[in-house]
């Protein structure tokens with residue numbers, strides 16, 4: 559079954575999320591996709607209520623890199639777990655760029671998420687400058703090694719690596735099918751070198767960046783790709799259901 563992750567970013571109030579979910583859930587069929595909805599913190603309670611008993615996992619979009627205490631405005635992994643969250647997005651490029659999150663902080667966040675029983679969606683990907691100077695694979699290797707430093711091999715079973723080229727996010731541009739396939743192979747090669755061949759095959763890898771119902775077909779046959787992470791196109795339940803029906 560393919561993995562599909564929705565990133566709502568900073569969109570929808572709790573009431574809007576409620577309307578969205580009523581519309582989505584009335585037409586969502588279990589067993590077709592492995593679906594995780596990454597919502598704003600404020601929408602998690604209503605989503606937890608509405609998604610009870612449905613085949614949908616809830617995700618958050620960030621967490622603190624500290625365990626608890628004097629961190630006003632932050633949310634801990636234990637708080638997320640206790641709110642019914644199963645997964646957390648870590649290291650999204652918008653956080654790396656706007657909030658200066660680096661891969662050392664990302665590594666701490668991953669360890670705290672795993673410690674508290676959350677699954678991790680780790681976002682990696684090159685900038686346009688790195689792509690233009692042929693540094694894509696070098697960038698991916700560095701990011702994976704810093705993010706996963708000190709993890710045990712069996713912990714990779716709870717990690718999804720989202721390959722999200724920064725220049726493709728929200729721009730309507732995507733790499734070619736061939737380019738994504740090569741980056742996915744490179745990601746698995748690095749995991750294989752750093753952990754094991756088994757881990758390189760079992761870790762989930764998805765692609766994210768300007769996916770919608772019009773362009774997804776061309777990416778469905780990419781080798782060793784487990785699924786997709788969708789941002790803008792998940793916000794309309796009709797468009798998102800169309801994507802679900804295609805994958």
Ligand code: PEP
Nearest residue numbers: 727728766767768789790
């Ligand atoms: C994202 O925010 O991770 C993303 C993939 O966004 P979009 O689909 O809008 O490019």
